[in-house]
Amino acid sequence: MRSVIAAISMLAATGTTFAAPDIELGRYLSNECLTCHRSATATSTIPNIFGMTENTFADVIKAYRDKRLGNAVMQGIAERLKDDEIEALAAYFSRTTRP
Secondary structure (H helix, E strand, C coil): CHHHHHHHHHHHHCCCCCCCCCHHHHHHHHHHHHHHHCCCCCCCCCCCCCCCCHHHHHHHHHHHHCCCCCCHHHHHHHCCCCHHHHHHHHHHHHCCCCC
């Protein structure tokens, strides 16, 4: 715990700030995701991304973007996303239930 407090104090002293992900940007960007993932079920090949943790969502999308996970559709979508857009989508889907 002390090391976390020390790290935060050091970052604060250097003027480093942490920007929260832009959930509204995530909502805007989510339309393309919803095209397929809205219909996801427990038995479908399309996974349910609603309520997925931010870290898991971001890790998976970055793995598609970096072609560490194979799916041509997801790779094509993910390769257009910047890190801040992935973080925004992750924040949005972690707080969203199926529409």
